[in-house]
Structure formats: structure tokens, C-alpha cells
Amino acid sequence: MLNSVIVVDDEAPIRQAVEQWLTLSGFEVRLFSRAEECLAQLPDHFPGVVLSDVRMPGMDGLQLLAALQRRDRDLPVILLTGHGDVPMAVDAMRDGAYDFLEKPFTPETLLGSLRRALEKRALVLENRALHERADNRSRLDATLLGMSPTMQTLRRQVLDLSPLPVNVLIRGETGSGKEMVARCLHDFGPRADKPFVAVNCAAIPEQLFEAELFGHESGAFTGAQGKRIGKLEYAHSGTVFLDEIESMPLAQQVKLLRVIQERRIERLGSNQSIDIDVRIIAATKPDLLDEARAGRFREDLAYRLNIAELRLPALRERREDIPMLFSHFSRQAAERLGRSAPVLSGEQLSHLLSHDWPGNVRELANAAERQVLGLDGPAAEGIPAGQSLVAQQEAFEAHCLRSALRRHRGDIKAVMHELQLPRRTLNEKMQRHRLVREDFLAEVSPTG
Template structure:
């Protein structure tokens, strides 16, 4: 239950009396003598109620109401009025005020109005959270593509971890989408409006590593002309993505560990300590603890980075996602190159499903673009992998049902007629492949 109240009144005796009543009744109270000060310090999505006098010097209560309505139309505002201001207060309620109390008012009348307003505020904020979560799920489904159980689990983990202030380690093979997952962790969290800085640890020469990460002052070393802000400092308030972290030189690992522990950096050539606030997301292909046992990585840093771990499955372990991904990349490439995207034949799809895709999603995207350019034929170029016949049949079946659902926009009867399967069989197969009819409905369609 919310219990925050802001009181705005230019009369000190009233402020003090109301503050005392509310504090003794269990509310968290903040008081202001001027409306301007309240507006300046009001946080976004304030989880409480504003209690304001109408007549005040400078900005009065009605002007404050208008400003608050512009910021958040659902924020409850209760006005305190004198006897002559009642008609004005009634008009204010038509304009969005939650309630008004005529002076003098009893503590019971005040507490009753506040509790009702707080209940309403709690419902509004809960509803906003639900809508925001639904929006995040929808956007994430369109970013991290795939209907396999492993991808469904990964999306849930990303949504769970994105708002948390913890470092994350992403494990996955080359081309499996580690940077995209890191970007989603940033975009769906509270740091989304701050910088996302990606650093490929394998691409920076060791002599330049410290300057890249921590920055330098003018003359710190030969060629250091002018001051330069490093990646960590530039990302203040946001996220640093350290790709191929296993390639970081051991000498820099020590300094990174210190940054994580102390949240401070020093530029090369400077004795000044600079406070930074960054979330670190690291990505690696090998197990960092295995690297530590081999003497190539610091064990203490591995534990600091791996507060939470996300494992990205290789494409060969989620073959049922291949048709959807190939179609997505084909459409993207066709739009970019102003060409049409051909429909895959059964033979082409079979070869796509049988290939091992050692380059994972990156290789699949490349294959789709080459097909649009007419450079590759998936049926001819894809090499057979080690997948069983049953697994290939399952993946092909999922593709056929998904394609039919897309073509018919979720019309189950039309899908049954095209695929010539009874309703019960279709329902069982859709459930097994994680296909939900509502995902394919055209806007305005009604369930059948």
C-alpha cells in the first residue's frame, strides 16, 4: 500500500499540523511552503498524493494542479480551500483534481480522502506496470526471435534481469547474438536513456587497452595529445558491454576488478579519482573459470562478472527457429536491396534444417542475404549436419504449421483445411511446437 504524501501550504501552522497528523497515522510526508519548490523536486511517477492549499503567493494551487496534470494526469491532487473558494474547487475537480477539503477540516476527513486517493494511485501505477511489462514482452519477442523453449526461457531471463543493478555474463558461441542480448538488457532496464558502450576486448592492442578503457590526460604517453575520456567514463550512468572478455590482458583485469569494487577510475597520467556508475555486461565463449584454472583469467574477476549468467544456445540446438529466422533475415535483406524475397521450397528448407550452422545466427543471416543476391541456393549450398530424421521432421512440421497460421492470420479452420488435419491433432501439434493462435491474429479478428 502506498503511503507517500506531499503537502504544499504557505502557512507554517497548517503545514506543521497536517504533517504531524499524517506522520502519526503512518504516512511518509514531505512538506513545501511554495508550489514552485514542490514541482522542482517532484520525482517522475510519484507514488503518492499531493495535498495543496489553493491560495498561495506566487504559483497558487490551481496553477500547481495544471502543471501536475501536464506531467501526470492520473496523479491525485487534493485541494485545501477556504469557504469562499468552494465553487472554484468544484470547477477544479472537473479539471482533474481528486478532491477538495474546506478549512477547517477534521483529521478523519483528511485521512479518509487521502486513503481513497492512495488506493486509486496504487491501481493506476499497477496498471501502468502491467502495460509496460506487456510492451516490453512484445518488443523483446520481436527482437530476440524464436519460438523454441530455450529462446522463450532466454527472453524471460532478460526481462527479469534488465531492471536489476547487477553485472551479467553472457555465454555463447561466436555469432549466437551475445551483443544483441546485451543490448536488450540495457534497453529494457532503467539505464535505457544512458549510453550503451560496446568494447571488443580482442580487437584492442594490449599497449592501447588501458587508454581505451580508462582514458588519458594530455602527455600521459607519447602521442597522447589532449585529454581523452575512456570507455568506462563515457558510459557513466549506462552500460559497458565487454565482448570477448576472455581476451582482456591480465594486467587490465586487475584494474577492471578495482573499478567494479570501488566504482572509481583514474585516467592515465592523472592522480584524480573519478566516480563512475556503470553496469557491466561481459560476453565470453569459453568458461571463465576454466580460463582461470589455466592461468589466463583472474578467478576473482570471473566471480565479480558472473553475478548472473545467461547462456545462449547455438543455432543447431534450436533448429525449429531456423525457418522463422531465415524468413526474417530474407525480408530484411530484400527490403534493403530492393528485391523480392523468394519462398523456400521443401527441399531448400530441409537443407537449411540439416546444416550445423557453425557461425550460428550470423551465418544464417549471411546465407539469407546471399540468397537474395542470387549468390547461394540454400538447397545446394547448405551442408548436411548430424541431426536425426525425427528432429528434422519435427522442425519441418513446426515450420509448415507456423507458415499456414501466418498466411491465414490465425484462422484455425482455414489452417485445418490447408493442412488436412483434424482440430484436435492441430491443437496438439501447435501446443508441442509452442505455437499460440493469438500471435497470428489479424487486428480486429475475433476468436473461432
């Protein structure tokens, strides 16, 4: 339940009396003597109510109402008026004020109005949050592609974790999209407008690692020309993505652990501590605890990084997503290269579905680009099929069902007619492949 109230009144006795009433009733209260101060310090999406006097020096209550309406039309504003201001207050309610209270008013009258206003504010903010989550889900669906159960789970996890101030460890094979997932955790969270700094730990020479991560002062070591801001400091208020974290030298692991614990750094050659606020997202292929047991990684750092863990499936573990992904990468490559996107034959699709894709999504994207350029097929003829005939048939069937559902936007009768399937058979196949009609209803063209 929301319980925040901002009180704006130039008369100290009124501010103090209202504060006492509201505090005793369990409200969180902030006091301002001038409207200008309230405007300057009001946070975005303030989860509460503004209670303001009408007649004040400088900006008065009506001007404050107008300014607040420009920032958030749904923010409840209750005006405190003298007897002669009642007609003015009624006009203000037509302009968006939630309520007005004529002085002198009783604590019961004030509390009743505030509670009603807070209930309305709670509904507005809940509705906004639902719309924002739906928008984020649509944007994420268009970024982390795939309708397989594992990808649907991954997207839910990303949406759940992105707003939380916790470190995340991403595990997955090379080419499985770890940096893209890290970027989504950043872009869909409260740090989205702050820096996202990616560091490939395997690509930095060990002797330069500390300077790269922490920065240095001029002359800190041979060749240190001028002061340099390190990656961690540059990412202040944002996110640092440490890819291939298992490659970080042990000496630097100790220093990173200290940064996580103390939230401050020291540049090389400096004794001054600098406070930083960064969210750390790390990515690894091996299990960090296995690396710790082998003496190659600090166990305490592994636990610090792995507050939450996301596991990315290999492409061979979600073969039903391959046709969609290949089509997506083909369209991208065709647009970039000024070519036409190829149409796959059944034989070509079979090759796509049978290949093991050791390079995962990255390898598939490269194959799509080669196909657009006409250099070779989506998967070479000589590649041995990694799946049984039954598994390939199942994957192809899931692709056909999904394509028909998408084309007909979830219209079951149209899908039955196209695929020449009775209703019961279609239902059984959709259930076996975990296809839900509602997932395709929203896939409408922009002009539809």
C-alpha cells in the first residue's frame, strides 16, 4: 500500500500539524515551504500524493498543480484552500486537481481524502507497470528470438532479473548469445540510460589487465601517458559485462572481489579511493565452481558473481527455433547486402535441422549470410546428421505447425484447412510441441 505524502505550505504551524497527524497514521511525509522546492526534488513516478496550499509566495498552488500535471497527469494533488478560495479550487478540480480541503479541516477529513487518493495512485502505477511489462515482453521477444520452451523461460528470467540490483552470471557455449542476454538485462532495467561496458577478459594481456579495469594515473608505469579512466569507473551507475570471466588472472580476481564488497576502486598510481556503483554481469562457458576446485578461480568470487544464474541453451538443444532464426538472419543479411533473402527448400531445411551447430547462433548467422551471398548452402552436404530421422521429423513438424499458426494469427480453423488435419489431431500435435494458440494472436502486421 502506498503511503507517501508531500506537503507544501508556507506556514510552519500548518506543516508541523499536518506532519504530526499523518506520521501518527503511518504515512511517510516530506515537507516543503515553497512549491519551487517541491518541483525540484519530486522524483519521477512519485508513488504518493501531493498536498499543497493554494496561496503561497512565489509559485502558488495552482501554478504548482499545472507544473505537476505537465510532468504526470495522473499524480493526485489535493489543494488546501481558505474560504474565499473555494470557487477557485472547484475550477482547479476541473483542471485536474484530485480534491480540495477548506481550512480549517479535521484530521479525519484529511486522512479520508488522502487514502482515497493513494488508492487511485496505486491503481494507476499498477496499470502502468503492467503496460510497461507487456511492452518489454514484446521488445524482448523481438530481441531474444525463439519459441522453444527454453527460450520462453529465458525471456521470463531476463524480465524478472533486469530490474533487480543483483550480479548475474550467464553460462553458455561460445556463440550462444551471452553478450546479447547481458545487454538485455541492462536495457530492460533501471540502468538502461547509463553506460554498458563490455570487457572480454580473455583478450586483455595479463600485464595490462589492472590498468584496463581500474585505470591509471599519469606515470603509474612505463608508458602510462596521462590519466586514464578504467572500465569499472567509466561504467559508474551502469553495467559492466565481464565476458569469459574464467580467463581473469587470479591477482585481478582478488581486486575485483574487493570492488564488489566495498564498491570503490583505486586507479593504478593513486592512493585515492573512488566510489562506484556498477552492476556486474559475468559470462562463462565452464562451471566456475569446477574452475575453483581446480585452483583456477577464486571460490569466494564465484559465489559473489553468481547471485543469480542464467543458463543459455545450445542451438542443438532448441532445434525448433532454427528455421525462425535462419529466416531472421537471412533477412538481415539480405537487407544489409542489397540481395534477396533465399527461400529454403525442404531438403535445405532438413540440413539445417540435422546439423549440430557447434558455433551455435553465431555459426547459424554466418551460414545465413553465406546463403544470401550464394556461396554455399545453409549446411554443407557432407555434414553428418546429428539427429535420428524421428527427431528430424519432429523438428520439421513443429516448424510447419508454428509457421501455419503464425501465418493465420492463431486461427485454428484456417490452420486445420491448410494442413488438412482434423481438430483432435492438430490439438494433440500442438500439445506435444508445446504450441499455444494465444502466443500467435498478437503476431499481427502493423497495418492489421
